[in-house]
Amino acid sequence: VSGQTVLITGGAGFIGSHLADALVADNDVIVLDDLSSGSRENVPDGATFVEGDVRDEDIVADVTDGVDLVFHEAAVVSVEQSIEEPEFCHDVNFDGTLRLLEAARRQDARLVFASSAAIYGDPTTLPITESEPADPQSPYGIDKCGADQYVRTYHDLYDLETVALRYFNVYGPRQTASDYSGVISIFREQAQAGDPITVDGDGTQTRDFVHVRDVVQANLRAATTEHVGAAYNVGTGDETSIQALAETIQETVDTGSSIVHGDPRPGDIERSRADVTKARQRLGYESDVSLADGLATLFDE
Numbered sequence: 001v002s003g004q005t006v007l008i009t010g011g012a013g014f015i016g017s018h019l020a021d022a023l024v025a026d027n028d029v030i031v032l033d034d035l036s037s038g039s040r041e042n043v044p045d046g047a048t049f050v051e052g053d054v055r056d057e058d059i060v061a062d063v064t065d066g067v068d069l070v071f072h073e074a075a076v077v078s079v080e081q082s083i084e085e086p087e088f089c090h091d092v093n094f095d096g097t098l099r100l101l102e103a104a105r106r107q108d109a110r111l112v113f114a115s116s117a118a119i120y121g122d123p124t125t126l127p128i129t130e131s132e133p134a135d136p137q138s139p140y141g142i143d144k145c146g147a148d149q150y151v152r153t154y155h156d157l158y159d160l161e162t163v164a165l166r167y168f169n170v171y172g173p174r175q176t177a178s179d180y181s182g183v184i185s186i187f188r189e190q191a192q193a194g195d196p197i198t199v200d201g202d203g204t205q206t207r208d209f210v211h212v213r214d215v216v217q218a219n220l221r222a223a224t225t226e227h228v229g230a231a232y233n234v235g236t237g238d239e240t241s242i243q244a245l246a247e248t249i250q251e252t253v254d255t256g257s258s259i260v261h262g263d264p265r266p267g268d269i270e271r272s273r274a275d276v277t278k279a280r281q282r283l284g285y286e287s288d289v290s291l292a293d294g295l296a297t298l299f300d301e
């Protein structure tokens, strides 16, 4: 990707800012972010930063004027928060995506969408292929599911170049630890403080943890692929239980943290593991970062 005008929504956030880093040298990068979870320092020098919300039609019209390519990463990322505030999450995750699609249609810009493995709910078979029936179990999953369908249908209806990337559990540098952030950043902070590591339920639930570097790679490939109008899983193909994750982090950080078990989370998915064959074949995507290596570099920082 070079010589393009690129909008990254959520570009001050965890995933979007890594994408901005990868693109800023060779493209005109515009970052739209409301700083609700991202921060200004994440935005690389050379990118144009606009503070604003994807729900705001005027701002979206402004920042998309003249763009060639949109990476739509802005979202409420927490499944838990979506259960507490379903309407708010719907406005951002569903309506926000539709707004960006309309803007992309006006500009005839390619749009790459941050979809999610949450759309599959509890899958009927593992590993999960893209043809697994969608059965989301949370407002978050429902909105990502509808938005993912919209993204692909905009290709069919309007011949817009769109790609939906179904992220599995993304982790890496700049993922902040809050009540609503990803489990690795939460466990890391707990362990570093010597506090108990809080496993929800018995910890047998599994996830496919994919490093943000792999997610950036998938996005760059999606930006140039000819295989548009499609959805692709972005994971590693491995699964790790939350209990095993807690133990690894406990041992790595070694501050004497205990592991405690709380109630299972409502709407929590039992097992998740990506089949990444389609992304490999059509996008040339290959996961480069194992969980062991990804955690090692994270804890070296």
Ligand code: UD2
Binding pocket: 077, 078, 079, 080, 115, 116, 117, 118, 167, 168, 169, 170, 180, 181, 182, 183, 184, 186, 187, 198, 199, 200, 201, 205, 207, 242, 265, 268, 269, 272
């Ligand atoms: C993550 C993403 C979501 C979506 C999905 C796709 C985040 C915050 N959420 O949802 O956006 O893309 O993956 O697969 O990145 N857990 C604990 N203790 C804690 C926190 C979590 O045991 O303190 C467990 C939790 O019950 C769950 C697992 O860890 O089984 C992962 O939870 P999560 O919130 O990191 O991510 P998930 O899979 O709900």
